[in-house]
Amino acid sequence: MTEQDPRATTGGDGPGTGLRRVLAALAGLLAAAVALGVAELVAALVGPASSPVVAVGDAAITLTPEPVKAFAIRTFGENDKIALIVGTLIVIAIYALVIGLVGLRSRRLGIAGILLFGLVGVVAAVTRPAGGILYGLPALVGALVGAGALLALLSPLQTPAPTSDPSPAPTPAPYGLAGRLRDALGAGDRKGAGMDRRRFFLTSGVAVGVAAVAGGGGRLLQQRFDVAGERGDLALPRPASPAPALPAGADLAPRIEGLTPLVTPNKDFYRVDTAITVPQIRPSDYTLTLKGKFDSPQSYSLQDLFDRDDIIERDITLTCVSNEVGGRLAGTARWLGVPLGAFLRENGIGDDSDQLVCTSSDGMTIGAPTRSALEVEDAMLAFGMNGEPLPVEHGFPVRMLIPGLYGYVSACKWITTIDATTYDAFDAYWVERDWAADGPIKVFSRIDTPAPLRQFPAGRRPIAGVAWAQTRGIARVEVRVDDEDWVEAELSPEVDADLWRQWVLPYDFATGQHDLTVRATSKDGETQTEERAAPFPNGASGWHSVRVITT
Ligand SMILES: Nc1nc2c(c(=O)[nH]1)N[C@H]1C(S)=C(S)[C@@H](COP(=O)(O)O)O[C@H]1N2
Numbered sequence: 095m096t097e098q099d100p101r102a103t104t105g106g107d108g109p110g111t112g113l114r115r116v117l118a119a120l121a122g123l124l125a126a127a128v129a130l131g132v133a134e135l136v137a138a139l140v141g142p143a144s145s146p147v148v149a150v151g152d153a154a155i156t157l158t159p160e161p162v163k164a165f166a167i168r169t170f171g172e173n174d175k176i177a178l179i180v181g182t183l184i185v186i187a188i189y190a191l192v193i194g195l196v197g198l199r200s201r202r203l204g205i206a207g208i209l210l211f212g213l214v215g216v217v218a219a220v221t222r223p224a225g226g227i228l229y230g231l232p233a234l235v236g237a238l239v240g241a242g243a244l245l246a247l248l249s250p251l252q253t254p255a256p257t258s259d260p261s262p263a264p265t266p267a268p269y270g271l272a273g274r275l276r277d278a279l280g281a282g283d284r285k286g287a288g289m290d291r292r293r294f295f296l297t298s299g300v301a302v303g304v305a306a307v308a309g310g311g312g313r314l315l316q317q318r319f320d321v322a323g324e325r326g327d328l329a330l331p332r333p334a335s336p337a338p339a340l341p342a343g344a345d346l347a348p349r350i351e352g353l354t355p356l357v358t359p360n361k362d363f364y365r366v367d368t369a370i371t372v373p374q375i376r377p378s379d380y381t382l383t384l385k386g387k388f389d390s391p392q393s394y395s396l397q398d399l400f401d402r403d404d405i406i407e408r409d410i411t412l413t414c415v416s417n418e419v420g421g422r423l424a425g426t427a428r429w430l431g432v433p434l435g436a437f438l439r440e441n442g443i444g445d446d447s448d449q450l451v452c453t454s455s456d457g458m459t460i461g462a463p464t465r466s467a468l469e470v471e472d473a474m475l476a477f478g479m480n481g482e483p484l485p486v487e488h489g490f491p492v493r494m495l496i497p498g499l500y501g502y503v504s505a506c507k508w509i510t511t512i513d514a515t516t517y518d519a520f521d522a523y524w525v526e527r528d529w530a531a532d533g534p535i536k537v538f539s540r541i542d543t544p545a546p547l548r549q550f551p552a553g554r555r556p557i558a559g560v561a562w563a564q565t566r567g568i569a570r571v572e573v574r575v576d577d578e579d580w581v582e583a584e585l586s587p588e589v590d591a592d593l594w595r596q597w598v599l600p601y602d603f604a605t606g607q608h609d610l611t612v613r614a615t616s617k618d619g620e621t622q623t624e625e626r627a628a629p630f631p632n633g634a635s636g637w638h639s640v641r642v643i644t645t
Pocket residue numbers: 363364365366367368369412413414415454455458460487488489500501502505506507508
């Protein structure tokens with residue numbers, strides 16, 4: 095901003111100088127911060143999912159076209175939700191700057207802008223599948239307080255300061271911090287500009303304080319919804335049918351650096367879902383409700399499920415349809431739960447149901463084929479994962495698992511309802527977005543080591559990775575280096591057809607650049623196709639290849 099007499103360019107109350115505009119934009123930003131902070135505080139009363147930032151982000155996920163979503167998952171991976179929140183905040187910040195500028199010209203328009211912003215938050219929150227009318231409260235209260243903050247901040251920009259002292263001496267002491275700030279920013283541009291900078295900065299300070307205390311306090315209070323404590327106190331039942339012991343040497347990973355371990359620790363297990371705030375369900379509040387085509391639909395508490403005498407424990411590999419060739423959206427765990435087929439039969443499921451619509455506490459719907467639920471061995475309603483209650487992000491307290499199907503049609507987390515219905519009657523969430531209604535997994539293999547574009551000295555080193563074809567099992571994995579013949583790799587001992595298998599092939603690397611390619615064959619004789627397909631709409635296909643350089 096160039097120094098000039100502000101009175102030369104504005105007539106006092108007009109939209110004014112560059113500085114006035116900068117401060118007005120700042121006022122918009124601060125008003126938005128106050129609105130969001132207050133909304134977080136109110137959300138602490140209503141529930142974390144009612145926070146407007148979360149609700150808007152959540153609505154954005156629902157409304158975003160699949161290709162954009164796929165791009166986001168590709169680009170940000172499991173940080174996609176953080177990216178979304180940051181993106182939402184950036185959009186809000188830009189909007190807020192504009193609101194401040196608009197507010198300088200017309201307060202009414204500025205207020206309308208903030209209320210519109212609140213309305214978007216209200217609509218997003220109220221229309222969340224798990225939301226009710228109360229969910230609109232945080233955005234509403236936030237917007238009202240934010241509008242007040244905008245008025246309070248704009249007012250000093252449009253009223254001259256009371257001119258008691260015509261030549262303010264730069265004596266810091268009596269002014270305090272605000273005074274010094276004013277002096278620093280106001281050098282050469284005196285009170286006559288028609289604004290009261292001192293009052294603006296004081297009000298700004300208050301706004302920052304309110305935003306920080308309400309926002310920070312709100313986030314803190316929202317933690318009272320956390321169920322980590324209850325989860326920690328939960329004792330899992332013992333399985334009537336424990337997982338078969340792993341054969342000696344079942345896991346090749348300790349021998350081979352960079353190879354995926356046979357069992358994935360919970361903290362490393364991939365996570366894919368649409369939940370920005372992870373649903374928090376108290377074990378004592380949990381009910382699983384059956385509806386639709388059952389003889390006499392019932393409800394079950396967590397204790398009812400724990401008390402059963404047919405609990406199974408199984409090692410199962412779970413994979414995601416969004417996994418790219420070479421991707422890592424797959425994991426293996428030891429799951430504990432109720433055998434699904436027995437449970438459904440005992441409740442008299444009708445043979446006219448071909449789809450189980452599973453609903454989670456946050457309103458997600460996952461449509462699983464009834465037939466697989468009944469017939470696939472080891473399909474279950476799981477409540478234990480690697481010896482612990484399900485981690486909250488992985489569906490606490492109960493989720494479904496059906497080996498051989500991608501998670502989006504089988505693995506409903508935070509499951510609260512199973513509706514025995516038909517494909518004709520209902521399209522579940524992903525199917526509505528044109529993903530395939532059927533989700534059998536494809537035969538898949540991946541090179542874990544050497545990593546792509548690694549440079550290493552020529553000589554012998556293992557090429558290794560994992561391969562899977564759940565329910566069918568892996569019969570063979572072959573590796574090709576450059577244009578040489580396919581060579582069969584050594585497989586880890588087969589534990590169960592529902593588990594992935596590790597494979598390894600020691601290879602003598604000559605100096606130069608090499609392309610390594612892998613392909614797997616299932617026990618029923620299907621060799622992975624070379625034909626590349628993107629994950630949409632029914633899972634990626636194609637051989638995984640990596641290029642390495644030896645020196
Ligand atoms: N409630 C709910 N369940 C869900 C999803 C979801 O978005 N919401 N995503 C599904 C998808 S696409 C996959 S691949 C698996 C992932 O399970 P994980 O996060 O435990 O690995 O959960 C499935 N269950």
